[in-house]
Amino acid sequence: PGAEGYLPFSRARVGSFFQDQPVLKNPFLEDALLRGYLKRHLPQESCSQAVFSDLSAFGELVAKEIDTWGRECELSPPRLVHFDPWGRRVDHIVTSAAWKRLKDLSAQEGLVAIGYDKSFGEWSRVYQMSKLYVFSPSSGLYTCPLAMTDGAAKVIQSVGVSPPVEEAYGRLTSRQPECFWTSGQWMTERQGGSDVGTGTETVAVPQTDGSYKLHGFKWFTSATDADMTLTLARVQDRSGSTTPGSRGLSLFYAEVSRDEDGRLRGIEVQRLKDKLGTRQMPTAELLLDGLPAHRLSEEGRGVASIANMLTITRIHNSVSAAAAMRRVLQLARDYATRRTAFGKLLKDHPLHMQTLARMEVETRAAFLLVMDVCRLLGREESGLASQLDVHLLRLLTPVVKLYTGKQAVAVVSEGLESFGGQGYIEDTGLPGILRDAQVLSIWEGTTNVLSLDVLRCVARSSGMVLHAYFAHVKSLLAGASGVSSLAPAVKAIAGAQSELEQFVQIAASRPPSYLQLAARDLAYSLARIYAGALLIDHASWKDASPHDTYAALGWCKQELCLVASRQTRGCYDPSTTALDAALVYDA
Numbered sequence: 001p002g003a004e005g006y007l008p009f010s011r012a013r014v015g016s017f018f019q020d021q022p023v024l025k026n027p028f029l030e031d032a033l034l035r036g037y038l039k040r041h042l043p044q045e046s047c048s049q050a051v052f053s054d055l056s057a058f059g060e061l062v063a064k065e066i067d068t069w070g071r072e073c074e075l076s077p078p079r080l081v082h083f084d085p086w087g088r089r090v091d092h093i094v095t096s097a098a099w100k101r102l103k104d105l106s107a108q109e110g111l112v113a114i115g116y117d118k119s120f121g122e123w124s125r126v127y128q129m130s131k132l133y134v135f136s137p138s139s140g141l142y143t144c145p146l147a148m149t150d151g152a153a154k155v156i157q158s159v160g161v162s163p164p165v166e167e168a169y170g171r172l173t174s175r176q177p178e179c180f181w182t183s184g185q186w187m188t189e190r191q192g193g194s195d196v197g198t199g200t201e202t203v204a205v206p207q208t209d210g211s212y213k214l215h216g217f218k219w220f221t222s223a224t225d226a227d228m229t230l231t232l233a234r235v236q237d238r239s240g241s242t243t244p245g246s247r248g249l250s251l252f253y254a255e256v257s258r259d260e261d262g263r264l265r266g267i268e269v270q271r272l273k274d275k276l277g278t279r280q281m282p283t284a285e286l287l288l289d290g291l292p293a294h295r296l297s298e299e300g301r302g303v304a305s306i307a308n309m310l311t312i313t314r315i316h317n318s319v320s321a322a323a324a325m326r327r328v329l330q331l332a333r334d335y336a337t338r339r340t341a342f343g344k345l346l347k348d349h350p351l352h353m354q355t356l357a358r359m360e361v362e363t364r365a366a367f368l369l370v371m372d373v374c375r376l377l378g379r380e381e382s383g384l385a386s387q388l389d390v391h392l393l394r395l396l397t398p399v400v401k402l403y404t405g406k407q408a409v410a411v412v413s414e415g416l417e418s419f420g421g422q423g424y425i426e427d428t429g430l431p432g433i434l435r436d437a438q439v440l441s442i443w444e445g446t447t448n449v450l451s452l453d454v455l456r457c458v459a460r461s462s463g464m465v466l467h468a469y470f471a472h473v474k475s476l477l478a479g480a481s482g483v484s485s486l487a488p489a490v491k492a493i494a495g496a497q498s499e500l501e502q503f504v505q506i507a508a509s510r511p512p513s514y515l516q517l518a519a520r521d522l523a524y525s526l527a528r529i530y531a532g533a534l535l536i537d538h539a540s541w542k543d544a545s546p547h548d549t550y551a552a553l554g555w556c557k558q559e560l561c562l563v564a565s566r567q568t569r570g571c572y573d574p575s576t577t578a579l580d581a582a583l584v585y586d587a
């Protein structure tokens with residue numbers, strides 16, 4: 001026995017130090033750039049006041065309440081019940097109470113509706129996406145069904161709001177929880193998610209009343225508890241034949257409903273996917289076994305008709321990417337005021353601050369890219385878009401999606417490291433942000449597939465989209481020409497832009513294989529130069545802060561025109577294809 005005498009039992013001594021955890025504060029009030037952007041661009045005093053007051057209140061709700069619902073979705077992931085206790089097939093996807101609450105909230109807060117009731121005219125999309133940006137990291141990925149719902153409403157608008165989709169349109173854009181519907185987007189089949197033209201095996205069998213029944217297998221269907229879906233299939237002719245390739249695809253609308261016995265009409269849920277992230281929401285494999293459907297597009301125009309949905313969902317994807325970066329940074333900077341190492345707070349270590357500042361620059365660039373695409377979308381939908389705006393929107397949508405998707409993984413990964421070991425610990429909630437970011441470059445078109453989409457849209461417009469791009473970058477730089485503190489950044493972007501113009505001229509005389517090898521670097525160059533121009537433009541605003549200038553200067557110090565330097569190093573010569581393959585398969 002020691003001085004205290006013999007103690008047969010004692011509570012474990014774990015020490016007295018416990019680290020304070022990072023605290024989530026109102027994400028709207030924590031985000032100077034978001035507020036600055038809105039203050040600068042929203043038109044009248046009344047519009048800007050209404051948006052600020054809504055986003056302030058919503059941001060408070062996100063921090064105080066919604067964030068815990070999102071977390072609950074992660075902790076109580078969806079599960080599939082195939083059979084009822086008596087052996088009847090029910091295919092019931094059981095979701096958490098929080099997931100259902102998020103659906104109601106989404107309707108009440110107008111997270112889709114704001115884009116359609118257009119109370120703020122051409123700025124309605126900027127407002128809607130700003131709200132989603134504040135919501136996204138706490139949303140338990142409810143932003144995924146909302147993206148598809150928004151995309152479906154857009155497609156219905158483009159084909160005409162009339163039966164059989166009139167009611168669906170009203171529900172998708174409703175603010176009444178009891179009316180509100182979400183939509184799926186079932187495009188991917190086992191043979192191909194990128195190459196849907198070749199990969200789609202689903203057939204549409206015409207019925208005597210003009211409707212169809214769909215038979216096929218959809219390999220990835222997210223947020224499968226949706227009320228309806230848009231999907232692709234090949235119409236069978238009388239002999240049962242179909243047209244192969246993209247030209248054989250048509251777009252269909254189908255409701256997800258149950259018969260009197262409680263069975264899904266024309267659908268069997270094969271299983272739920274076991275995923276790296278996005279575990280909060282169900283992603284299912286579906287057998288379509290006579291799913292009743294209506295054709296929305298002309299026969300063979302399925303891909304072109306669903307492109308409207310792709311534009312919207314890709315913009316939502318970019319919003320979520322920028323929001324994930326912002327969230328990890330918001331938490332990291334809070335943590336740096338609470339954590340001490342080597343005798344001082346993390347915030348007082350210059351190298352730690354440099355790390356966070358670089359993340360901040362990336363996040364600002366991503367945010368401005370995203371908001372600019374939303375601005376263009378708003379102009380197009382309000383009938384105010386010039387030809388230049390239309391070209392820019394087409395070019396920038398895939399560029400911004402692919403670039404922000406990659407940035408999100410890099411920034412969130414760095415962000416996790418800024419919490420040290422705690423960034424790797426599940427119940428902090430931090431690892432989930434990284435897992436969820438990883439999908440952003442895969443779904444809605446992978447990085448390479450979107451890079452090739454950029455090439456196609458340049459070719460199809462005979463280069464007009466690039467003319468619009470160059471003209472707009474020049475006009476953004478011209479607006480900052482008198483601001484001496486921004487001069488190094490303006491010079492860097494102007495230089496990179498002329499390198500890019502030279503590349504385009506040279507590449508025009510090369511075979512398509514050359515351009516394909518350059519496609520990803522070209523898309524990155526377009527993104528970096530455009531983001532630089534937007535950062536400069538924002539910093540040249542009369543109410544901008546010195547931080548805005550510092551961010552613009554910081555961004556422009558990196559390599560901006562990747563294609564120019566890599567071209568001179570022979571990176572796109574056709575001979576590299578064989579060498580790349582030989583290297584990859586070196587055994």
Ligand code: UCC
Binds near residue numbers: 144
């Ligand atoms: O992943 C999915 C859902 C995930 C959950 C939702 C998350 C949302 C964000 C949430 C954040 C938390 S759904 C599956 C998504 N799948 C894809 O994105 C497919 C990727 N593959 C492609 O994008 C390919 O490039 C294809 C499928 C479009 C290629 O097909 P084609 O048939 O070879 O395409 P073409 O020949 O390039 O285009 C056919 C027509 C053309 O029109 P016409 O005939 O009038 O000349 C094109 O101009 O479609 C038009 N088109 C487009 N139009 C094709 N792509 C576009 C576009 N992006 N914009 C406008």
Ligand code: FAD
Binds near residue numbers: 195222448452
């Ligand atoms: P593939 O097309 O086989 O691509 C494999 C690789 O090849 C990729 O790296 C790609 O970039 C590359 N590649 C392909 N073609 C080329 C080319 N021409 N040149 C260079 N590289 C190329 N789909 C839906 O329809 N609805 C959903 O709701 C849905 N939800 C999803 C949820 C999750 C969590 C995930 C992970 C996926 C989901 N998807 C959904 C599917 C997703 O859209 C596809 O996985 C994606 O489009 C890629 O298709 P794929 O898997 O067939 O890959």
